[in-house]
Amino acid sequence: MLLATDDGVEEESEPFPDLLSAGEKDGSVEGVILSPSLTEEQQGDWRHVLGQFSSLFSLIPGVTHLCTHDVDTGDSTPITQKVYRVTDRVRACTKDEVSKMLTIGVIEHSSNPWASPVVLVPKVAAPGATPELGFCVDYRGLNAVSKTDAHPIPRADELIDPLGAAKYLSTFDLTSGY
Template identity: 75%
Template sequence: MLALRNQMTRFWKEAQDNLEASQEVMKQWYDQKATLVEFQPGDKVWVMEPVEPRALQDRWSGPFEIKERKGEATYLVDLKTPRNPLRVLHVNRLKAHCERSEINMLLVTDEGTEEESEPLPDLLSAQEGDGSVSGVILSGTLTLNQKGDCYELLEQFSPLFSLTPGLTHLCVHDIDTGDSLPVKNKIYRLSDKVKASIKEEVSKMLTLGVIEKSSSPWASPVVLVPKATAPGAKPELRFCVDYRGLNSVTRTDAHPIPRADELVDRLGAAKFLSTFDLTSGYWQIALTEGAKERSAFSTPDGHYQFRVMPFG
């Protein structure tokens, strides 16, 4: 029994020595990139705290004030909490707070230029125009000659500007679902107000020739999604179809999409930037016969399918 005790004592000492050696190696490796961080009383810091009730998720909160240095790597911090506002925290949980520098700006103008300055464009009224080039918004930094050149170019191609969507003949859109069986989802429960809005949207799309009545075995439910409107404007709803069931069986195209950062780099040397927003751009691309059947959707008033690419 005594021999066993001596043997266990020897094993324990060897384990302690190995642990200390491993800790020393780890400390040397960690200290290679470690930097000395010190704070003074009155400094502002951010504190890493767990997010309740997720104990394993942390976040930075603050800034708080350092009240006192308690040890080599611990500080007394005022967390401004109702209960126990003063807490001793390790330096690893603290991060220095950097005050933003004050921005001073000086604006110099000539006398009499205030009356000659152009008024800000009314974005809402421009969108409610008849689609002519007169509603095009040009940058206020352009000179009168540059604006004249722009309007002259726009007038030359004025048939391209309209609030009614066109239809391209250059391509069609197909939906490849392979050997998958038709996906048929039930209609969502809707209020009478929403049903009336859906009926109105369906009537508009039938008039435009965007949709047609269908007998397809495929069916997806419809939803109304709030549109992003200007503050104070009347809220609007966008007619969308919930195609999650169809998307789950659709074979995606592996064609590479251009990288956004590369496109931005290509624009870096440009002197002028022009943006064009297609009028209901998706509706300007026709669907194949197979894609029409797969785009079918159901409403409380009937079963329809898209003739062009749908939104949502």
């Protein structure tokens, strides 16, 4: 993999870790929660399909090599936003999450002048339970100088119409997805 340094020079770095072969996939669908409105037969059908494709699922987030995305900022001066003031609990959670992401190769150390602050957002929790915190980055500064993509977003109804004849519909909560 090539990395761009602050002075614009590209340098060779370690390749992204291959998380697919790292033994992190357990192939189990035991923890999958299916809607209680499904009959036992329907739940069995879903478990069978999920079992067939269990190699596509992972319990950890990962790095994809299927596509890349470039953020075009034109000739904008780099935006460096300051970190937000946070509680000790939030600081500890942030440090822990950054450490995990560094370990699995989702992020890497950088001295790039572009910097956006981390925001931990409470996830929905059961009544009375302490909510977990979701790791987010406040990219409003970057978004303000990014050039928008001219590709139109598909109409929602055009995406949903072909599903009319479907026997089952599913939604997947991606790991740490929002």
